[in-house]
Amino acid sequence: MIVALLNQKGGVGKTTLALHLVGELAQGGKRVTLVDADPQGSALDWSQQRVREGLPRLFGAVGLARDTLHREAPEIARDVDHVVIDGPPRVAGLMRSALLAADLVLIPVQPSPFDGWASAEMLSLLTEARIYRPQLAARFVLNRCAARTVIARETAETLADHDPPVLNSTIGQRVVFADAAQTGRLASEIGRQSPAARKVATLTDEIARLGIGRVDP
Template sequence: MIVALLNQKGGVGKTTLALHLAGAWARQGQRVTVIDADPQGSALDWSERRSREGLPRSFGVVGLARDTLHREAPEFAKDVEHVVIDGPPRIAGLMRSALLAADLVLVPVQPSPFDGWASAEMLALIDEARIYRPDLAARFVLNRCAARTVIARETAETLTDHDPPVLAATVGQRVAFAETALTGRLVFDANPGGQAATEITTLAAEAGRLAP
């Protein structure tokens, strides 16, 4: 399965979710490759930090920030169970290529009405991609949620009325994600039984059930 983390809006946590989804599936013994399709190269930077720390590499990270992604990503998918694409913000050609490559698109949004409004462009691109990929699955992912806040609940309720719908699994606003990223780690490395790791595992399980 090729899963693309995409949103026209930057700063919604695409890279964090992409790396952690890959880590969750790798922990289950599945072969995973992350494609860093963002010219900023944050996933590649994380991978290099992990290597410098001497930590084991449970999945590969490759840079592929070009609009031939839809032709090249399926080649990576032949050798693994999952390819996870960490997509770019606001690069139309590259975004369209990632959409055409994907089996499942996850659109991370933060619990804010502004994120809901900003997703309109992303939804239009998904609709466009479905002309060529009618079976393309897509879901919103509520990320960086403060527990049981009114705005998180209202954002989830607003997105429920949309196509695509929102995943039941949510990911909280947790410092563990930022702290581990600084040293090329994942929350599974620091505290595999913690709340952050549990939330990612739940998200990976729900996303995995959407495999074609």
């Protein structure tokens, strides 16, 4: 399965979510490759920081910030169980290529009405991609939220009426994610039973239960 995390709005925690998803899959015994399709290269920076810290390599990471991604990612996927793409913000050509590469698109949004409206352009690109890949699946993911707040609940209720729907699993705003970004670690390596690590595990399980795989037209 090729999973692409995409949102043209910056600051939604896309890279952190991509790294923790691929890390959770790898810790579960899956062969996984992370594709950094963001020209900023934040995911690759995290991988390099991990090397500097002397931490073991959990998964492969490659930089592919180019609009041939839809041809190259499926080739990478032949040798692994999953490919996770950390997509670019506001680069239309790269975004379209990532959409055409993916089996499942995850759209991280924060619990704010503004994030919902900012996703409109993203959804337009998704509709366009489905002309060529009608089986392309997509889900919103509530990220950086406190699940019990009113605004988080209202955002989830609003997105429940949308296509794509929102996943039940949410990821909270936790200090451990900032620590993980700085040290090249995953939240689960800092504390396996921490709320952050458990949320990532729950999200990963929900994605796996979707049973999505690549079926080319």
